[in-house]
Amino acid sequence: MTQAIFSFKGVTDDILNHLSFNIYKNEKVMLFGPSGAGKSSLLFLFNRLRDPKEGKIEFKDRPITEYDISNLRRKVGLLLQSPNLFPGTVLDNLKYGPSLCGEWNPADAKKLLEYVQLPESYLNRKVDQLSGGEQQRVSLGRTLANSPEVLLLDEPTSALDYRTAEEIEEVLEELVDVHQLTMVMVTHDLRQAKRLGERGLFLMDGEIKEDDQIKTMLTEPKTEELKDFIQD
Amino acid sequence: MEPEVSNQSLLFLIVFVLVPLTLSYYYQLGMNKDIVWSAIRGTVQLFVVGYILTFLFDLNPFIGIPLMVSIMIVIATLHARNKGKELPNVFAVILLGLITVEGSVLALWLAFDMIEFRPSEVIPMSGMIIGNSMVAMGLALERMKSEFTENSGRLMAALSLGAKPNQASHLIITKTLNAALIPNVDRLKTIGLVQLPGMMTGLILGGVEPVMAIKYQLVISLSIFSSVSLSAMFITMAMYRYFFNKNDQLLESEEELRTQSK
Ligand SMILES: Nc1ncnc2c1ncn2[C@@H]1O[C@H](COP(=O)(O)OP(=O)(O)OP(=O)(O)O)[C@@H](O)[C@H]1O
Numbered sequence: 001m002t003q004a005i006f007s008f009k010g011v012t013d014d015i016l017n018h019l020s021f022n023i024y025k026n027e028k029v030m031l032f033g034p035s036g037a038g039k040s041s042l043l044f045l046f047n048r049l050r051d052p053k054e055g056k057i058e059f060k061d062r063p064i065t066e067y068d069i070s071n072l073r074r075k076v077g078l079l080l081q082s083p084n085l086f087p088g089t090v091l092d093n094l095k096y097g098p099s100l101c102g103e104w105n106p107a108d109a110k111k112l113l114e115y116v117q118l119p120e121s122y123l124n125r126k127v128d129q130l131s132g133g134e135q136q137r138v139s140l141g142r143t144l145a146n147s148p149e150v151l152l153l154d155e156p157t158s159a160l161d162y163r164t165a166e167e168i169e170e171v172l173e174e175l176v177d178v179h180q181l182t183m184v185m186v187t188h189d190l191r192q193a194k195r196l197g198e199r200g201l202f203l204m205d206g207e208i209k210e211d212d213q214i215k216t217m218l219t220e221p222k223t224e225e226l227k228d229f230i231q232d
Numbered sequence: 233m234e235p236e237v238s239n240q241s242l243l244f245l246i247v248f249v250l251v252p253l254t255l256s257y258y259y260q261l262g263m264n265k266d267i268v269w270s271a272i273r274g275t276v277q278l279f280v281v282g283y284i285l286t287f288l289f290d291l292n293p294f295i296g297i298p299l300m301v302s303i304m305i306v307i308a309t310l311h312a313r314n315k316g317k318e319l320p321n322v323f324a325v326i327l328l329g330l331i332t333v334e335g336s337v338l339a340l341w342l343a344f345d346m347i348e349f350r351p352s353e354v355i356p357m358s359g360m361i362i363g364n365s366m367v368a369m370g371l372a373l374e375r376m377k378s379e380f381t382e383n384s385g386r387l388m389a390a391l392s393l394g395a396k397p398n399q400a401s402h403l404i405i406t407k408t409l410n411a412a413l414i415p416n417v418d419r420l421k422t423i424g425l426v427q428l429p430g431m432m433t434g435l436i437l438g439g440v441e442p443v444m445a446i447k448y449q450l451v452i453s454l455s456i457f458s459s460v461s462l463s464a465m466f467i468t469m470a471m472y473r474y475f476f477n478k479n480d481q482l483l484e485s486e487e488e489l490r491t492q493s494k
């Protein structure tokens with residue numbers, strides 16, 4: 001019996017309407033739905049960048065609010081659509097998270113670059129001299145530096161061209177497997193959802209309209225909303 | 233030497249108003265009323281201030297100085313808080329900041345005998361300190377708000393990596409302080425070269441030896457420099473926390489800023 005790592009019960013606020021679902025360890029969950037559906041809003045609840053008005057969220061069987069916020073955010077890492085790097089070098093960015101709590105080990109830099117498949121020579125490069133794809137890799141490395149157990153991704157490739165997006169996808173797939181991460185990813189690209197994930201949550205108007213295997217959802221959508229969404 | 237602008241020659245100042253007025257008329261800038269009104273208003277304002285100052289200078293310094301300095305601080309506070317009305321406690325913070333800055337500068341001036349405790353010295357000098365601090369606080373507030381909006385992605389990234397609000401805001405605080413200090417550093421660098429500072433000009437026209445005038449100007453310029461730095465620092469440190477709630481979450485909308493103070 002796999003144990004739920006995240007459990008949402010009746011989660012409600014201005015945007016989301018009574019959401020209840022579990023996320024299990026090592027799952028790869030794809031959150032998709034039309035623009036404005038509330039995907040990002042839902043994702044930010046996992047690491048408490050937002051809090052719901054009502055309902056309960058549990059992380060490893062304890063209310064999410066019982067954790068020290070910074071520790072929770074280190075365990076539940078987030079990667080956004082744009083890299084949002086801090087000014088400075090690649091190294092400055094990689095060590096940011098661990099340094100906050102005095103846990104940076106300089107030897108990790110090399111390892112992190114390897115994870116995101118960047119050459120070691122990049123360590124002292126200024127981040128504003130990197131390409132979009134390279135920046136997104138650094139951003140991913142920066143998130144991984146905290147050794148998260150859960151990885152949240154908000155459309156991490158939507159700002160990149162097709163080729164670069166594929167490269168990031170490969171990096172992600174390998175990382176999630178090697179590190180046994182649980183992954184919750186927002187995407188509006190259904191083909192990407194199918195490539196990277198197993199389970200899909202179809203979100204619309206702040207509600208989960210379908211929760212199933214992505215393959216099944218694509219071949220036999222149950223709701224009219226999903227049918228329409230697939231056709232678009 | 234007793235240089236004086238006579239009343240008759242003052243009348244000819246009207247020529248200086250006629251120039252912009254003609255321009256506005258000729259090019260139909262639609263500013264005729266504004267130009268006339270501002271010229272009249274400015275003239276009246278200055279004369280009124282002149283009489284008030286004469287009155288204050290004759291008062292006992294222990295009454296005149298606190299009275300005038302308090303009025304200046306309150307007016308400056310009312311003015312500067314417009315730049316950050318949506319932030320909680322902004323009035324109190326600016327008021328406290330201006331009192332701190334003016335208080336410490338005045339204490340240093342008096343302690344080191346740079347000026348005497350006379351209304352005619354303390355009030356104009358304090359006016360310059362308070363005025364410049366007011367502008368610095370307003371600019372810092374505005375800058376901080378726009379940095380918070382522009383960098384919301386970076387702030388979210390920092391918070392997500394486990395940063396506390398003070399750690400996440402570090403970048404913004406640095407940028408805000410930088411922006412507040414750079415113009416002042418530049419001004420000091422070119423002081424006297426590009427433009428003779430107002431106070432020095434005044435003293436020289438009033439018949440004071442240029443070197444003497446420079447001494448006063450140095451006191452005021454360096455005092456302004458340090459008050460401006462202190463003001464920007466004070467307001468930034470006091471206000472950044474209000475952009476977050478107690479759960480280390482970034483507040484985004486104006487409404488949230490107003491209602492959800494820490
Ligand atoms: N800070 C905010 N304050 C108020 N409303 C917001 C805020 N951010 C988003 N919203 C609204 O909440 C709803 C959900 O937004 P959200 O960003 O979660 O959607 P999304 O599914 O991620 O959309 P997209 O695919 O465009 O990123 C939208 O109607 C949006 O207008």
Ligand SMILES: [Mg+2]
Binds near residue numbers: 039040041154
């Ligand atoms: Mg979104």
